[in-house]
Amino acid sequence: MTAPRRPADSLVTVSVRDTDWEGVRLHVVTGKGGTGKTTVAAALALALASNGRPVLLMEVEGRQGIAQLFDVPPLPYEERRVAVAPADDGRPGGDVFALAVDPQSALIEYLEMFYNLRSAGRALTRLGVLDFATTIAPGLADVLLTGKAAEAVRRRADGRPVYGAVVMDAPPTGRISRFLNVSAEISGLARAGPIRGHAETVRSVIRSPQTAVHFVTLLEEMPVQETIDGITELREVSGGGIQAGGIFVNMVRAGWSPGAMPVLDGPERDAQALAVALKAAGLGEDPELAADLAAELHDEARTRRAQQEQRRRLEAAGQPCYELPLIPDEIDLAALYKLAEAMREQGAA
Amino acid sequence: MTRAADQVGAPAEPRAPTRRVPVPLAVDRLIDDRRLRIIVCCGSGGVGKTTIAAAIGLRAAERGRHVVVLTVDPAKRLAQSMGLTSLDNTPRLVAGVGAGTNGQAGSMHAMMLDMKRTFDEIVEAHADPDRAAQILANPFYQSLSSSFAGTQEYMAMEKLGQLRRADEWDLIVVDTPPSRSALDFLDAPQRLGRFLDGRLLRLLAAPARLGGRTGFRVLNAGFGMVTGAITKIIGSQLLRDVQTFVSAMDTMFGGFRERAEYTYRLLRAPGTAFLVIAAPEQDALREASYFVERLERDGMPLGGLILNRVHRSPAARLSAARSLAAAESLQGPGEADSADLAIAALRLHAERMNQAAAERRLARRFTAAHPLVPVAQVPAQPEDVHDLDGLRQIGRAFGGDQQGGNEGIGR
Numbered sequence: 153m154t155a156p157r158r159p160a161d162s163l164v165t166v167s168v169r170d171t172d173w174e175g176v177r178l179h180v181v182t183g184k185g186g187t188g189k190t191t192v193a194a195a196l197a198l199a200l201a202s203n204g205r206p207v208l209l210m211e212v213e214g215r216q217g218i219a220q221l222f223d224v225p226p227l228p229y230e231e232r233r234v235a236v237a238p239a240d241d242g243r244p245g246g247d248v249f250a251l252a253v254d255p256q257s258a259l260i261e262y263l264e265m266f267y268n269l270r271s272a273g274r275a276l277t278r279l280g281v282l283d284f285a286t287t288i289a290p291g292l293a294d295v296l297l298t299g300k301a302a303e304a305v306r307r308r309a310d311g312r313p314v315y316g317a318v319v320m321d322a323p324p325t326g327r328i329s330r331f332l333n334v335s336a337e338i339s340g341l342a343r344a345g346p347i348r349g350h351a352e353t354v355r356s357v358i359r360s361p362q363t364a365v366h367f368v369t370l371l372e373e374m375p376v377q378e379t380i381d382g383i384t385e386l387r388e389v390s391g392g393g394i395q396a397g398g399i400f401v402n403m404v405r406a407g408w409s410p411g412a413m414p415v416l417d418g419p420e421r422d423a424q425a426l427a428v429a430l431k432a433a434g435l436g437e438d439p440e441l442a443a444d445l446a447a448e449l450h451d452e453a454r455t456r457r458a459q460q461e462q463r464r465r466l467e468a469a470g471q472p473c474y475e476l477p478l479i480p481d482e483i484d485l486a487a488l489y490k491l492a493e494a495m496r497e498q499g500a501a
Numbered sequence: 502m503t504r505a506a507d508q509v510g511a512p513a514e515p516r517a518p519t520r521r522v523p524v525p526l527a528v529d530r531l532i533d534d535r536r537l538r539i540i541v542c543c544g545s546g547g548v549g550k551t552t553i554a555a556a557i558g559l560r561a562a563e564r565g566r567h568v569v570v571l572t573v574d575p576a577k578r579l580a581q582s583m584g585l586t587s588l589d590n591t592p593r594l595v596a597g598v599g600a601g602t603n604g605q606a607g608s609m610h611a612m613m614l615d616m617k618r619t620f621d622e623i624v625e626a627h628a629d630p631d632r633a634a635q636i637l638a639n640p641f642y643q644s645l646s647s648s649f650a651g652t653q654e655y656m657a658m659e660k661l662g663q664l665r666r667a668d669e670w671d672l673i674v675v676d677t678p679p680s681r682s683a684l685d686f687l688d689a690p691q692r693l694g695r696f697l698d699g700r701l702l703r704l705l706a707a708p709a710r711l712g713g714r715t716g717f718r719v720l721n722a723g724f725g726m727v728t729g730a731i732t733k734i735i736g737s738q739l740l741r742d743v744q745t746f747v748s749a750m751d752t753m754f755g756g757f758r759e760r761a762e763y764t765y766r767l768l769r770a771p772g773t774a775f776l777v778i779a780a781p782e783q784d785a786l787r788e789a790s791y792f793v794e795r796l797e798r799d800g801m802p803l804g805g806l807i808l809n810r811v812h813r814s815p816a817a818r819l820s821a822a823r824s825l826a827a828a829e830s831l832q833g834p835g836e837a838d839s840a841d842l843a844i845a846a847l848r849l850h851a852e853r854m855n856q857a858a859a860e861r862r863l864a865r866r867f868t869a870a871h872p873l874v875p876v877a878q879v880p881a882q883p884e885d886v887h888d889l890d891g892l893r894q895i896g897r898a899f900g901g902d903q904q905g906g907n908e909g910i911g912r
Binding site: 184185186187188190217220259276281284285287289292324326347348372373374375377405413414416422425426429430432433434435441444445446447448449451452454455458478480481482483 | 545546547548576577578679696730731734735736739780782783784785787814815816818819823827828830831840841842843845846847849850852853855856859862863883884885
C-alpha cells in the first residue's frame with residue numbers, strides 16, 4: 153500500500169512541488185526512544201515551512217527538547233518563532249514557531265476560552281486540583297495535548313489557516329496509539345460536559361485525512377520491530393481511522409549506496425589483496441594494517457547485511473520510507489537544514 | 502560521598518596532560534565485591550540498557566554470583582536467549598550459564614516485569630479477599646494499574662524490594678523502564694506513592710465524612726466548588742469510581758508511600774550501585790549527565806558510566822586524512838581490481854575514524870563535566886545481540902581486565 157495522495161485542499165497554499173503528504177496539516181512524529189524523534193520533527197517543520205507558510209512545531213512531553221535543539225531558552229506556553237526555513241525556488245521560506253504544551257496550561261487555557269474561568273483556573277491550580285484531574289482521569293492529559301494541536305490546525309485569521317502545517321513531537325511509539333485514540337476513551341468517561349465536546353472535535357481532526365502519523369526508526373532490530381508493531385497497532389486501535397504516514401529512517405551512515413560495497417572474498421585473501429594495494433598507495437609494507445582494514449570491511453559487510461534485512465522489513469510495512477543521513481557531530485541549525493533538505497529531496501515535504 | 506568519588510584513590514594515568522581522561526570503570530571489581538547486592542542500570546531509552554543489564558547478570562553469574570536479572574521490556578530474541586517466553590513475573594533459571602573466568606560457578610535467573618500483576622499482588626496481600634476483588638474490579642483501579650504514568654516505575658521498584666527481601670539471590674541486576682527521562686525511575690514511585698496517599702485524593706473522595714469535623718466546615722463551600730469543577734472536567738462517573746476505590750483501599754493508604762520510601766532507602770544503602778548507560782550521542786549523554794548529577798545530589802552510590810555502542814577502529818594508527826589521501830592516490834585509470842577493494846576499505850576506514858572522533862568529543866565533554874565518574878566503553882556490535890555468547894562478548898568489554906577489554910574493542 154502506498155500513501156494515499158489527496159487532492160490539494162483549497163485551504164492549503166498550492167505547492168509547486170508534489171509531495172507525498174499533500175493535504176496533511178497535522179504531522180504527528182513518533183519513534184522509539186533514542187531514534188532522534190525530536191530532531192526529525194524539527195527538521196520536518198523546517199522542510200514544510202520551505203513551502204512559504206508558517207509551521208508550528210509542538211512538543212508535549214515537557215522535555216524542552218526543541219529549545220535545546222534550536223539553542224533558545226526553555227519555551228513557555230506561548231508560540232515563539234525559533235527559525236526561518238530556507239528559501240525555495242526564490243520564494244522566501246516560512247517561519248517555524250515552537251510551543252511546549254503541558255496538560256495543565258492547556259486545561260487552564262481551555263477553561264478560560266470556554267467558561268471564562270480565568271480566576272477559578274488559577275485557584276484550582278493552586279489547590280493542585282488541575283494536577284489532580286489531569287492525573288486521575290486516564291486520557292484527559294492526552295486529549296488536552298492533542299486538543300491544542302487540533303486547535304492550532306483549525307485556527308484561522310484573515311480567512312485562511314494561521315499555520316500551513318503543525319508538527320507534533322509526540323510520545324514514543326509504544327504509547328502513540330493510546331495517545332491519539334484517547335478521544336474515544338474520554339468520551340466514554342465524561343458522558344456529558346465540556347471535555348466530551350472537546351474530545352469529539354479533536355477526534356474528528358485526528359481521524360481525518362488532514363492528519364498523518366510518521367514513525368522514526370533506525371536500521372536496528374528493536375526500533376524497526378516497534379515501528380512495524382506501531383503501524384499495526386495504530387490501524388487496529390483506530391479501526392483504520394488514523395492515517396499512518398511515512399517511515400523516517402534516521403542516522404543512516406554516509407556512503408550507503410548498495411553498489412558501494414566491493415565483493416568480498418574472505419578475510420585472509422582480502423587482507424593479502426589489500427596489502428598489495430596499500431603498498432601501491434604509498435602506505436608501505438604493512439600486512440597487519442591490511443588485516444585490520446580487511447576485518448573492518450568484513451565487519452561493515454555484516455552490519456550492512458543486518459541493515460538490509462531491516463530495510464526489507466520496513467518496506468514490507470507498506471509506508472513510504474525516507475532515509476536521513478547520520479550527523480556525526482552536534483545537531484545544530486545547519487544540521488537541521490541538511491535533514492530538511494534530505495526530506496524535501498525525497499518528497500516527504 | 503559517592504562510590505565514584507571513593508574510587509579516585511587510584512586514578513588512571515592521564516595519557517595527555519591537556520586532555521581529561523576518565524577513570525576506567527571495571528565492572529568486575531563491582532560484581533566481585535560480595536557486599537554489593539543491587540546493580541541498577543539506568544539511562545534514557547534506546548541506549549541498550551536491557552542488553553547491558555543482561556550482560557552484567559551473566560558476567561556476574563559466571564564469576565560465581567547467584568544473580569537475578571529483572572528486565573522490563575526486553576527485545577524478543579534477547580528474552581528468548583535467556584529462556585524467557587512470556588511476561589510471567591517469575592524468575593526463571595537461565596540455561597547455559599557456565600563456570601566463568603575465575604573458575605567459580607554461580608547461577609542466573611531472569612524475569613520480565615508484569616506491572617499489573619505486581620500491583621494486583623500488593624492489593625491481594627493487603628486486603629481481605631472480598632475487598633481485594635472489589636478493588637481489582639474497579640474501573641479506576643484498572644486504568645491506574647495498567648496505564649498510569651509512573652506505575653511501571655513504582656512496580657519495578659516494588660519488585661526490586663520483594664526480590665531483595667526474598668534474599669534468594671546475592672545479586673539483583675535491575676533494568677529500568679523505558680522512561681522518557683532516566684530520572685523518572687527515581688521520581689515516579691514516590692510520585693505515585695504521594696498521589697495514592699495524598700490528602701486531596703482522600704478529601705475529594707470522601708468530602709461528606711469530613712464535613713462534620715471542626716475546621717472543615719469553613720472549607721465546605723470551597724470543596725463544593727472544587728468537586729464541581731472536577732466533576733465538570735472528568736465527569737461524575739469517574740469521580741464515583743475514584744470514591745469507591747478510595748474507600749475500598751482505605752486500609753492500604755499510607756502503605757504506598759512507605760513502600761516507595763523503603764525501596765528508595767534501599768537504593769541509597771551501601772549494597773547498591775547505579776550504572777548509568779548511554780550511547781555516545783548528544784541526547785543520551787545529556788540525559789546521563791542529569792542522572793549523574795541527581796545521584797550525587799541524593800547521595801546515591803554511582804558505580805560509573807557504561808558508554809555503549811562505541812565505534813572503534815582496529816586500525817586506528819592510520820588517520821582519516823592519510824586514509825583518504827591513499828584512497829585518492831589509487832583512483833585513476835589502469836589500476837588493478839584490487840584497487841577497488843582498497844579504495845572501499847580506505848574510505849570506510851576514514852568514515853569510521855571520523856565517527857569515532859566525533860564520539861570521543863561527546864564523551865570528553867561528559868568527562869570534563871564529571872571528571873570523577875569512571876567510564877567503560879562497549880564497542881558497537883555489528884548485529885543485535887541475541888544469545889549468551891553475544892552477552893559474554895559485551896561482558897568482556899566492560900569487565901575491566903585489560904585483555905578482555907581490548908579483545909572486545911578490537912576485532
